[in-house]
Amino acid sequence: MKRLHVFLILFIMLSILLADDIWVFVEALNMRSCPSLRCRVVKVLSYGTVLQEMGRAVYTDSYDWIEVLGGWVAMQYVDYVPIEVVGDLPIDFDLNYSERPLPPHYRPSDLVELPREVTTKPGLMLRQEAAEALVKMLEAAQKAGYRLKVTSAFRSWEYQRKIYVAAIERYGPDQRYVAKPGRSEHQLGLAVDLVRADMKCALEKCFKDTAEYSWLIRNSWKFGFIQPYIKYNILYEEEPWHFRYVGKDAAKKYMSDFELP
Numbered sequence: 001m002k003r004l005h006v007f008l009i010l011f012i013m014l015s016i017l018l019a020d021d022i023w024v025f026v027e028a029l030n031m032r033s034c035p036s037l038r039c040r041v042v043k044v045l046s047y048g049t050v051l052q053e054m055g056r057a058v059y060t061d062s063y064d065w066i067e068v069l070g071g072w073v074a075m076q077y078v079d080y081v082p083i084e085v086v087g088d089l090p091i092d093f094d095l096n097y098s099e100r101p102l103p104p105h106y107r108p109s110d111l112v113e114l115p116r117e118v119t120t121k122p123g124l125m126l127r128q129e130a131a132e133a134l135v136k137m138l139e140a141a142q143k144a145g146y147r148l149k150v151t152s153a154f155r156s157w158e159y160q161r162k163i164y165v166a167a168i169e170r171y172g173p174d175q176r177y178v179a180k181p182g183r184s185e186h187q188l189g190l191a192v193d194l195v196r197a198d199m200k201c202a203l204e205k206c207f208k209d210t211a212e213y214s215w216l217i218r219n220s221w222k223f224g225f226i227q228p229y230i231k232y233n234i235l236y237e238e239e240p241w242h243f244r245y246v247g248k249d250a251a252k253k254y255m256s257d258f259e260l261p
């Protein structure tokens with residue numbers, strides 16, 4: 001065999017070994033002959049198909065593409081194979097630094113319903129420890145003169161997938177508003193979206209200019225909540241209403257090297 005061939009074969013074997021497995025998380029996904037919507041559909045892949053990433057990523061038609069054996073798939077509808085989880089994840093589990101997403105079946109066992117008077121709609125749930133801390137935090141806010149409510153808390157994997165696919169349809173494939181299923185802290189049962197009771201600036205950037213936000217940033221860590229994206233956010237649009245429970249110690253540590261505005 002020619003030396004070049006040996007190198008080529010070694011190179012291909014090495015790239016396959018180093019490649020990460022990815023999986024299809026939508027019901028059906030077109031595999032195309034080249035990285036563009038204009039390319040021919042070679043095959044339709046079903047939910048759960050595991051593929052090997054051979055290369056990436058060309059930005060065409062607003063999609064990013066991954067080369068797999070036999071064609072190309074849009075990166076927007078695949079992710080790394082989820083982590084394996086047995087039981088409940090630790091309270092300070094850092095999803096943003098996890099390369100792989102949460103599995104579809106992950107749902108904490110200790111979810112409790114939040115008191116109706118602190119939510120904008122019925123049936124919102126958090127893990128017990130986070131729910132208790134949240135109620136204390138909102139009571140303290142009220143004492144300080146700020147009325148806040150929870151408008152989103154635990155979200156199942158399936159619900160996250162639904163809003164993710166809807167966000168792509170509405171804002172396009174390069175949207176940065178909604179996380180992929182398995183990538184949302186809401187699935188951990190440890191994140192809330194907070195709004196003012198009068199709904200002023202609800203889920204809008206201007207929430208950041210409210211006195212309520214300012215109170216939260218100064219005080220939420222005392223109750224174990226932080227804003228996980230105030231430091232190194234490159235993934236998502238800024239979400240000043242999103243707070244994540246990590247526990248008092250982790251929150252204190254997080255805030256110790258963050259300068260309050």
Ligand SMILES: [Zn+2]
Nearest residue numbers: 191192193242
């Ligand atoms: Zn959120």
